[in-house]
Amino acid sequence: MTDEIKTSAEAMEAAVLPCGALPCAGVSHADPDAAPTAEQQPLPAALSRQPAAEKSEAQWAYERLILYIRNFESQLDATHEVAMGFAGSDAGVLRIEGLGYFDPDLITFYGRDEDGTRMQLVQHVSQLNMVLRAVPHQTQESPARRIGFRLAKDWDEGPHPLQEGADSPA
Template structure:
């Protein structure tokens, strides 16, 4: 325990900062979402004022954006379903319904519209790189669009 005394303002500011850490086997591993600074839109609102769904949604955006930053122009982000054999979904949208629901929208391997509605206590997401859809010239980057939406708060 620290012997440092904090002012009320310092304690309040510290409560808004997430606690995160990551370790990789490779010293040259790409930058991870845990190590990047939070966008102003996320850092400005204390964590305890957010519902579990909102906080999960906002952190998922950071992970997806970071994942996309490491993809080439021939791939897009998709998610695999942890613990099941239902395949993958190309992520086209993400939402939340406070206090505890996160929703993913997209298309499956057969291009059928797909939606996953998940309680935050069951949240498991595996991000995957899939070849971009044939009908699009440029890969779609949902993480960047989601991050831009956070900045509009």
């Protein structure tokens, strides 16, 4: 027994996170032809370099948010970018330009609102809710940005060797 106090979110995450050597994930869709979601994609090997037990709640949230953003962006056409909507406020949307975390428990979203005004949201991982929205790209002179792929530029080395569907290690 330990004297460490955890929030219910931390306790639940700790209980489900170690699904063997990899984090658990799952999804169900009503449409059998629905586009693959982040839970169905191969986990980048880079996410398994550091043992799950060594990652903070903030780092785990950060890495999984990137997976969701990348997957969402992969389904956008060239005229749309990803933005984040806010629940329960009149703040509108934030065009995501950056994402960060500060251990042990803070996530930060950087971007701009519909008028181009800079915005930053700092949120505790226990309060994390995110709505991804496709918004029209603002300038036709440059291609739509894909922030999810910039955030994880070193993740694309293939699936972790222990992940289902990956080639077995030599």
